[in-house]
Amino acid sequence: MNSSEDSNISLLEQELASLRPLPPNPEFMLRLSKRMARATGPAPLLEENTAQVTPFGAKTPAKGRSWQKLAPWAVAASVSVAATGGYIINQRGKGDPVAQQRAERSAALNQVLTAQREVQAVKKEEITILPNQDATRTIRLQYNNHYQVQDGNGQQFHYHYPTEETIVIPMRFR
């Protein structure tokens, strides 16, 4: 590479560095704030259950685990199993033997008084149309799940937990 080419490369580097990447939009920041609050905030039951009963009914966390570090989905799975009589709705908890075991323990100790689910928002909607084929409609729904739960000590607490689900609906042309 000769000196002229070196100089061009150097100019190019400077020019590239002068370009500013497009920043995230405000809506993105709003969504991220909500997710980060859920990820870094306290476990859902902490705020409303001052007796410090863990989501799985035990008085103290298992050895080596802090109940504050329990994943929110595990909490949701435990309530789902109680609400539906042994079936874990939450996809991330499904098939996980540890989550299943915890959920069953929870179901024995905690009683779900009410469980309600409402659609909070349609986050994304796409319609895919392919030539000579049926079209599909993909919808991403955000739910708000409300639970009224009573633990083994008779204490009642309420919490709500958002979940998301993607559904694909086949469409036929007439």
Next chain:
Amino acid sequence: MQNTTTTSRHQLEETWKPWFAKHGSRLLMFARQQTRSEADAEDVLQDAMVRLWKSDMVELISEENAGEPSLAAAFTQIRRAAIDQARKNIRRANREDRALEMDEYSDVVWFDNSLELDERSAQIETALKTLPDYYREVITLKIWGDLTFEEIAETLDIPMNTAASRYRYALEKLRRTLTPAKLS
């Protein structure tokens, strides 16, 4: 013990916003390059942020990192999240047999074109988009990510010399694509 955890979480809640305000644009740019659409890029970046902040709290707030996660760790998480998403998309594509997929990156804008440099930045963006992925990653991490070759090597899981040579080749390729007259 519990108080420490509570404090750590509180600190984490406080630290991510200013950190993201400082680095968000460059992180999103990298995410845009790792995905096919703006929506996917945003999803990947959100996943990466959550993973990063949940990964190892002790390291995140250590004095060694000045109370912040390293940028290299953030780029690594974005790359992993993008790989996970690509796998999901492949499964979905098989299901829907997408035949009308648009050209890669065609609808994704990477740079802030509100400046006077509109036309020129668009040319550079187009040239960058034509680079092979392995060149573009290195250029992005070096120029806009401010990473050293050592950090780039760690992020992309390649030898440091490879990172350095890819950077040189990528610049040379860009230089050839963008006519010399326009470099002045």
